[in-house]
Amino acid sequence: MKYKMGLGGVAVSVLIYGALVAALCVWLYPLIYIVSSSISSWEALEQGQVRLLPVGLEFSSYRFIVAQGPMVRAFFNSVLYSSSRALLTLAVLAPLAYALSEKKLRGKGVLTGLLLVTMLFGAGMIPTYMVVRWVGLLDTRWAIIIPQLFSFWYVILLRTSFASTPEELKESAYIDGASNWTVFTKIILPLSKPILATIGLFAGVRAWNDFFSPLLYLQSKEYWPLTIVLRNVVMLATFPQGEIGDASMYESAGFWIQSQMAVIVVNIVPILIVYPFLQRYFTKGIMLGAVKG
Amino acid sequence: MAVTDIPKVAGVPKRKGLSKLLFDVWRDYDLYLMILPALIGFILFGYGPMYGLVIAFKDFNLVKGLMDSPWVGFRWFSDFYHDPYFFRLVRNTVLLGTYSLVWGFPMPIVLALLLNEIRITWFKRLVQSISFIPYFIAVITVVSIMWMLFRSDGIVNRMLAGIVDAPVGFLTDPRWFRTMYIGSDIWQYTGYSATIYLAALTAIDPILYEAAIMDGANRWQRIWHITLPGILPTITILLILSLGRIVSVGFERVFLLYSPATYETADVLPTYVYRRGIMGYNYSYATAVGLIDSIAATIMVVAGNNILRRIGRKGETTATIW
Secondary structure (H helix, E strand, O other): OOOOOOOHHHHHHHHHHHHHHHHHHHHHHHHHHHEEEOOHHHHHOOOOOOOOOOOEOOOHHHHHHHHHHHHHHHHHHHHHHHHHHHHHHHHHHHHHHHHHHHHOOOOOOHHHHHHHHHOOOOHHHHHHHHHHHHHHOOOOOOHHHHOOOOOHHHHHHHHHHHOOOOOHHHHHHEEEEOOOOHHHHHHHHHHHHHHHHHHHHHHHHHHHHHOOOHHHHHHOHOOHHHHHHHHHHOOOOOOOOOOOOOOOHHHHHHHHHHHHHHHHHHHHHHHHHHHHHHHHHHHHHHHHHHOOO | OOHHHOOOHHHHHOOHHHHHHHHHHHHHHHHHHHHHHHHHHHHHHHHHHHHHEEEEEEEEOOOOOOOOOEEOOOOHHHHHHHOOOHHHHHHHHHHHHHHHHHHHHHHHHHHHHHHOOOOOHHHHHHHHOOOHHHOOOHHHHHHHHHHHOOOOOHHHHHHHOOOOOOOOOOOHHHHHHHEEEEHHHHHHHHHHHHHHHHHHHOOOOOOHHHHHHHHHOOHHHHHHHHHHHHHHHHHHHHHHHHHHHHHHHOHHHHHOOOOOOHHHHOOOHHHHHHHHHHHOOOOHHHHHHHHHHHHHHHHHHHHHHHHHHHHHHHOOOOOOOO
């Protein structure tokens, strides 16, 4: 759409671009600063010389992190939690969503109402904690996986997508004697790969970022995910003590700062790796859900 | 159609309806089996805690268990009302929620409107992609980054060193807490919400803009008469969803940003629940406090939705959440 702009119009355009470039800097600067600091030399960090780009390359904190047993374990715990939450979310919620998308399901209204209530009203921290405790999940890996699976929001997104499958496809399968389960696994699921990927990724990222559940439910260090370790390292300044790393390292303030920055980077990188996929599917998913619940 | 529709005439079920129902369930038994695992989960982890709310009305202790703990009525609620921190907690929660709504809500709309004026596609896409990244980063990571930037020897204070005398206590001064909280909230979620608005903007017919230009409408008139009305339903939906946030501020962000030094402005209902309940083992008291918060949040969302519905009946174009 082309139209003539007066001098005032040009000035406004410059202002708009200026504002957006400024906003871009606000979003990017903290991320760049953290990455640069994590690979700068200890002296530069101690004296606060790092402003934007790395000063004097030094990768020792990454080597240190990799050599730390507890750190590596936390990383793999996080990987375990997010992958199992992604898979189990789909395994449990997709069949439910399919059943809800079927017109012949009896009691659909009541069931949807029941599930909607869980989305609108959360009983709160303590009662949820008591249930997790009562079920016997407290201080087990399952406490970080199972209680968080049941999000009606995901069910809505899946149901909306499943419901858009052409009726004729299903009908012809029924005529050939297919059961509901067969229709679900052979027709619905293969046609819904994008939405399944979206929900899986979302559930996985949410699990990766989960700080609240491990804080609440986990005592044992061997189950801690990265988020808990990140807090310990940055805010409580307690680095998980491993066998490796000599004492002089702990005495350098620069090394500490560098390690803190590096742990932050380790937390972000996996998110950035899946980010292109997240972004691709996101707009579609959010609009589906926003229209009708 | 639903199970509850079986007629209740004098307690005698209509045979035809019931046997039809049983037949339907038997015929599609696999459909009902598919519901089962999720249903158990929703009942256990969605409704289980709701049942657990009874401990707000009991003097619960772990040894006696839920059943045998004595009833105390509304004692915990009245205790909370007389709690020395009652006023501070309610004030902090409502103010933090209100301020973050007032400052945070217009931001994505502004960003979307700005982006909508951009004709250079790659630049528009770049801004969208970058602004969206923080949404997927953990709250703990965002707070950690702030911690590194704003602590007394952090980069921000080093840059301010020539301007102010002493390092600014961004993370330790109660006067700075709300700014830090709201700032990080805006940094993290503006791009996300803007994407929703931009998606809504694509639904506006370009012909409207072309016609407006033909009629000599300037940029502001086009924004005011075409763009804004076009995204109004989206604005209202997101506003309603955010209303609940006025009383239920994000636990994680406050918990990670606050410290005893900043309790004066930072301590809110959820963090108090955590300290009294999980740390202090006052399960009943903490549940009662949390219940007040949950009810307030739900009322806000439901009331907002009903207001929307009423406006909708008057014929305005709008949308409700359910």
